[in-house]
Amino acid sequence: GNSVTQMEGPVTLSEEAFLTINCTYTATGYPSLFWYVQYPGEGLQLLLKATKADDKGSNKGFEATYRKETTSFHLEKGSVQVSDSAVYFCALSNQAGTALIFGKGTTLSVSS
Amino acid sequence: SQTIHQWPATLVQPVGSPLSLECTVEGTSNPNLYWYRQAAGRGLQLLFYSVGIGQISSEVPQNLSASRPQDRQFILSSKKLLLSDSGFYLCAWSPGGGGLAFFGQGTRLTVV
Numbered sequence: 001g002n003s004v005t006q007m008e009g010p011v012t013l014s015e016e017a018f019l020t021i022n023c024t025y026t027a028t029g030y031p032s033l034f035w036y037v038q039y040p041g042e043g044l045q046l047l048l049k050a051t052k053a054d055d056k057g058s059n060k061g062f063e064a065t066y067r068k069e070t071t072s073f074h075l076e077k078g079s080v081q082v083s084d085s086a087v088y089f090c091a092l093s094n095q096a097g098t099a100l101i102f103g104k105g106t107t108l109s110v111s112s
Numbered sequence: 113s114q115t116i117h118q119w120p121a122t123l124v125q126p127v128g129s130p131l132s133l134e135c136t137v138e139g140t141s142n143p144n145l146y147w148y149r150q151a152a153g154r155g156l157q158l159l160f161y162s163v164g165i166g167q168i169s170s171e172v173p174q175n176l177s178a179s180r181p182q183d184r185q186f187i188l189s190s191k192k193l194l195l196s197d198s199g200f201y202l203c204a205w206s207p208g209g210g211g212l213a214f215f216g217q218g219t220r221l222t223v224v
Contacts, residue, residue: 034212043202043215044156089156093212098144098163099171100206100213104155 002027006090006103013080013110021075021106023064023090031092033057033066033073038087038105047075047088080110114139118203118216125223131176131190133219135203138184143205145186146213147178151199162186198223 007022025033032051036044048057053068062077073090090103118135125131137143147159158171160178168178175194179187186203200220206213 036213043217044204044213045215046212049212099158099161099169100146100204101158102148102156105150 002031002092002094002099002101004090004092004101004103006088006106009087009105009107011106011108013108015082015110015112016079017110019075019077019080019084019108021088021090021108023073023075023103025071025073025090025092027071027092027094029095031094033064034091034093034100035062035064035073035075036089036091036102038089040086044089080108082110082112084108085110114205114214116203116205116214116216118219120219121217122220123222125193125221127195127223128192131188131193131197131221133188133201133203133221135186135188135216136184137186137205140184140205140207142183143207145180146204146206147176147186147188148202148204149199150202150218156202160188193223195223197221 003026005024034049035047037047038044048059050057050066053066056065064073064075087105087107089105093100115138145162149157149159161169162180165180176190200218202218203216204213
């Protein structure tokens with residue numbers, strides 16, 4: 001079946017550090033891939049997405065590339081800010097686009 | 113524009129009591145609808161999804177059920193709550209296909 005595995009947190013960084021959060025997936029067919037972000041006490045918001053192999057999604061300085069050969073969709077940001085502190089979820093949508101499966105989430109804490 | 117409403121925001125219920133959480137979507141028709149549970153240390157777990165009225169897919173066998181009596185209404189229920197049902201419940205909708213999802217603000221359920 002479909003599943004998403006992302007690195008365990010928490011990830012603690014200083015402001016302006018480089019961020020990588022690893023995400024790998026298992027899926028049949030050609031899923032779409034997503035990163036969602038959850039700020040404290042809120043629901044989830046879409047951060048970026050990629051719908052086919054080699055696509056790069058980007059938003060707010062974050063980016064991730066859909067790598068079919070390694071079944072990965074790692075999230076990166078060159079210089080994190082305190083305001084980036086949140087929980088980040090990697091997700092995939094099945095080929096039919098009906099089920100959206102999330103990883104367990106990675107908590108990022110950025111200090112000034 | 114589309115909006116999603118989920119209520120209540122918080123709920124404290126005794127063990128063995130029933131549960132009904134409601135989610136409604138405005139501004140769109142025939143959305144895919146989802147219920148997720150976010151429990152500490154377990155990430156975001158897909159509970160149910162629905163692609164149309166009366167069509168419910170269950171991802172995880174458990175003490176909960178879901179119903180979709182109207183196109184834009186999705187209800188999560190239980191006849192008898194367990195302590196393990198405590199968690200943060202999120203409703204989401206997406207346009208048919210594609211997997212992009214928009215989340216409600218969530219319901220914090222504490223079973224005592």
